[in-house]
Amino acid sequence: MSNETKAPGKIVPVLLGVVVLLVVAVYLLAKLATGGFDVNAEVMTKEAVAARLKPVGEAKASDAPPGMKTGQQVYEGICITCHGAGLAGSPKFGDAGAWGARVAKGWDTLTLHALQGFNAMPAKGGAADLTDDEVKRAVAYMGNAGGGKFTEPPVGGAAAAGAALDPAVAGKKVYESVCVACHATGAAGAPKFGDKAAWGPRLGKGLDGLIASATKGLNAMPPKGGFTGSDEEFKAAVTYLTNAAK
Numbered sequence: 001m002s003n004e005t006k007a008p009g010k011i012v013p014v015l016l017g018v019v020v021l022l023v024v025a026v027y028l029l030a031k032l033a034t035g036g037f038d039v040n041a042e043v044m045t046k047e048a049v050a051a052r053l054k055p056v057g058e059a060k061a062s063d064a065p066p067g068m069k070t071g072q073q074v075y076e077g078i079c080i081t082c083h084g085a086g087l088a089g090s091p092k093f094g095d096a097g098a099w100g101a102r103v104a105k106g107w108d109t110l111t112l113h114a115l116q117g118f119n120a121m122p123a124k125g126g127a128a129d130l131t132d133d134e135v136k137r138a139v140a141y142m143g144n145a146g147g148g149k150f151t152e153p154p155v156g157g158a159a160a161a162g163a164a165l166d167p168a169v170a171g172k173k174v175y176e177s178v179c180v181a182c183h184a185t186g187a188a189g190a191p192k193f194g195d196k197a198a199w200g201p202r203l204g205k206g207l208d209g210l211i212a213s214a215t216k217g218l219n220a221m222p223p224k225g226g227f228t229g230s231d232e233e234f235k236a237a238v239t240y241l242t243n244a245a246k
Helices: 002-033 046-052 071-083 096-104 107-116 132-145 167-183 196-203 206-216 231-244
Strands: none
Touching (some): 071 132, 096 132, 107 132, 167 231, 196 206, 196 231, 206 231
8 A cells, every 4th residue: 555655756756857858848949940049029020020121222211301311311321231331242331441442443433333333232222212413422421431532412403512503504515425315316206406396395395394204214215314413414404405496
């Protein structure tokens, strides 16, 4: 009778040992499945997941009106994604060694690459809503931090710099360097320079309507006719073309 009363007492420690082993086994399997990372509630929230899935180049909120962002604002809102850490072969912000060879290529080459895209970087860093001048300000800001001596396009255009833009001079210059490729001969359906009959229906849209269409691109013409200069210069070119057809 004494042996029968002691048996249940021996079973309890054995059961406790089995339970402990099961707990340890489950814990180890969980660690193995997660690669050793600590999976917690913060990481798995929808907000956290969304933050990790944001596309490269997505702009952060800014109080600046469209077209009025400074180089620093564009950098901190967009460019920092790659240039902050030197990802995908991009020159790291403030690294004079990495920026040296790029700065040596000159302002025109640097801005062209930034606007059109270069290697792993998409056009305008993936932020298509930026104006050309905003991109150029960012290039100047980053280039200067890496040893360059560039001047950021002034916020608000040439007038903000105290130098009034002469539409006739600027418009002719842009036309002769870019627009002439199609508008001189009427190629690809472009209205020929000075052809009042061809320009007549277009002039009916008004100058603002023409500028809006030309900026976005229309039919065979790419946005801004492929021009990469400032919005004010492009506006002057459209004005120059329309004045010649009046």
